[in-house]
Amino acid sequence: MIAFFCLFYTQNAYYFPSLISLGMEKIKNVNGKPQCNCHCINWLEHWEKYSARIAVFCSISDCYNHEGLIGAHVQKLDSDDEEHYIIPMCKAHHTNRREQNTKWITRYVAVDNVKTYEKT
Numbered sequence: 265m266i267a268f269f270c271l272f273y274t275q276n277a278y279y280f281p282s283l284i285s286l287g288m289e290k291i292k293n294v295n296g297k298p299q300c301n302c303h304c305i306n307w308l309e310h311w312e313k314y315s316a317r318i319a320v321f322c323s324i325s326d327c328y329n330h331e332g333l334i335g336a337h338v339q340k341l342d343s344d345d346e347e348h349y350i351i352p353m354c355k356a357h358h359t360n361r362r363e364q365n366t367k368w369i370t371r372y373v374a375v376d377n378v379k380t381y382e383k384t
Contacts, residue, residue: 279306286364289340293358295347296337296375307335311350315371319352325365328356337375348375 308319317383322329323336336353339346341363349372357364359363 282339288368289370290342290363291338291340291351291366292363293361294337294339295355296348301376307337307350308333308352309335309372311335311352311373314373317371321352321367322354323351323358323366323370324353325367327354327357329356334358338372340372349373350375 300307300310302310302313304313312318319333319335321327322333332355333352334355335350335356337348338351338353339348351366351370351372366380
């Protein structure tokens with residue numbers, strides 16, 4: 265599995281808002297915070313804002329459900345990374361508490377506020 269960060273530049277600051285994973289990853293749903301720390305309306309908007317993408321389908325492998333998507337709190341299982349991330353997910357997969365595989369290219373957005381690196 266290959267992973268890399270996206271770099272964005274806005275108003276004299278660099279942002280590392282999302283992690284892109286190439287290759288299916290095992291994840292599990294985790295209990296999340298009810299509201300965002302930022303000024304996003306909900307977690308799906310948070311994902312769209314910091315991934316620079318529009319949620320079209322569920323992120324779970326072989327699921328192309330596009331109705332009722334939510335920003336799901338997940339944790340990766342095949343790594344030492346204990347961070348909680350947001351990914352788009354349909355309600356059916358969001359209620360599944362077992363291990364699930366994500367699509368081969370999934371953008372993970374950190375739950376906590378995005379790290380900002382000032383331009384020097």
